[in-house]
Amino acid sequence: MPDSTTSRVSLTLNSSLESVDKVERTAQDFAERAGFDQDTVPNIVMAVREAAVNAVLHGNAYNPAKRMTASFEANPDCLIVRVQDQGPGFDPSSLPDPLAPENILRGSGRGIFLIRAFMDEVHFRQLLPGTELTLIKYRAPAQPAA
Amino acid sequence: MSMKVTTRQVDGITILDLSGRITLGEGSVTLRDSVHDLLGKGAKHILLNLGNITYIDSSGIGELVSAFTSVKNAGGELKLLNLTKKVHDLLQITKLYTVFDIKDDEATAVAAFAS
Numbered sequence: 485m486p487d488s489t490t491s492r493v494s495l496t497l498n499s500s501l502e503s504v505d506k507v508e509r510t511a512q513d514f515a516e517r518a519g520f521d522q523d524t525v526p527n528i529v530m531a532v533r534e535a536a537v538n539a540v541l542h543g544n545a546y547n548p549a550k551r552m553t554a555s556f557e558a559n560p561d562c563l564i565v566r567v568q569d570q571g572p573g574f575d576p577s578s579l580p581d582p583l584a585p586e587n588i589l590r591g592s593g594r595g596i597f598l599i600r601a602f603m604d605e606v607h608f609r610q611l612l613p614g615t616e617l618t619l620i621k622y623r624a625p626a627q628p629a630a
Numbered sequence: 631m632s633m634k635v636t637t638r639q640v641d642g643i644t645i646l647d648l649s650g651r652i653t654l655g656e657g658s659v660t661l662r663d664s665v666h667d668l669l670g671k672g673a674k675h676i677l678l679n680l681g682n683i684t685y686i687d688s689s690g691i692g693e694l695v696s697a698f699t700s701v702k703n704a705g706g707e708l709k710l711l712n713l714t715k716k717v718h719d720l721l722q723i724t725k726l727y728t729v730f731d732i733k734d735d736e737a738t739a740v741a742a743f744a745s
Contacts, residue, residue: 501655526716534688537654583725591696594688594724601723 491517494555499544499569507536507554511565518558520621527602528563528621534595535567535617543569543615562604565619573610633657633683635664643740644673645711649682652690661690665697665708674706675743679736681712691720698730707731711739 493514497503511532515525536554544550550570557564580587582594600606605620633650646664651657668676678697686694694710701708709731713721721727733739 504654530687533653537687537689541654588725588729589695589699591692591699592689594691597724598688598720 490557490559492555492557494553496551496553498548499540499546499550499552501540503552504533504536504540507552507567508533510554510556514556514558515563515621518563519623520563524621528565528619531599531602531619532565532567534599535565535619538595538617539567539569539571539615542574543571545571560623562620562622566616567619568611568614568616570611570614572613573615576608633660635660637664637668640736640740643675643677643743644668645677645679645736645740647679647682649684651685652683652693653685653687654689658689658693661693661697665700669700669704669706674701674704676701676706676708677711677733677736677739677743678708679711680714680717683714683717686717686720691724691726694730695726707743709733709739709742711736 493510495507495510497506508529511529512525515528520528532554536552539552540546544552553566553568555566576596579596580593582588582590582597587593596606599617599619603619604622605618607618609616609618633648633652633656636647638645638647648661652661665676678694698708711733713732713734718727721730721732731742733742
């Protein structure tokens with residue numbers, strides 16, 4: 485049964501794969517506690533893991549002096565996950581389309597695509613320095629604006 | 631949490647039974663090293679059994695693609711066997727399902743390699 489109140493968790497972690505794993509485990513636990521079903525939780529977890537990998541690998545470049553922050557919020561409407569890094573920032577519109585024939589056999593470049601595939605909304609914000617990804621999953625399918 | 635690889639031979643085909651997680655870091659590196667080792671030993675026909683893969687991320691998907699192209703560039707063939715529903719869905723979403731030759735029966739997969 486979903487909690488009708490808002491709950492929050494925030495983690496500030498070093499730039500390591502262990503931190504990615506911790507964010508992934510937190511996403512699993514948080515999404516389950518928020519009441520998302522068995523089909524949706526793995527998709528949320530995968531999207532959050534991909535965002536954490538981006539923060540640690542592409543954003544902070546494993547720099548031990550830089551931190552990743554992951555915050556989780558569940559309210560009656562949706563789950564909101566924000567992942568911040570302290571990297572140089574990037575332009576999401578510059579990312580190549582991984583489905584394009586010339587990119588289909590590339591060994592990388594599918595992370596943001598999968599995040600967008602599994603979440604209802606994905607927003608990028610430049611922090612100067614750093615990037616914040618906001619991932620939103622609604623409890624029911626998003627309705628088009630009237 | 632990490633991935634394990636067991637290698638066996640069936641009718642001249644090298645089968646890699648993978649279990650665990652193929653993710654950024656150890657899992658992806660283990661897969662890459664295993665395939666490169668096989669190519670170095672002259673193996674040309676490689677079947678990746680993914681039936682016991684519990685999780686794969688975008689890095690793991692990329693590693694499957696890299697393995698496919700490495701084997702193909704070496705003049706060989708790489709096929710996939712026993713996809714879990716999750717891996718199946720991910721390959722569909724990323725439009726890689728038609729890139730790979732995917733089988734759900736080992737004997738059929740082994741027989742499908744060119745001699």
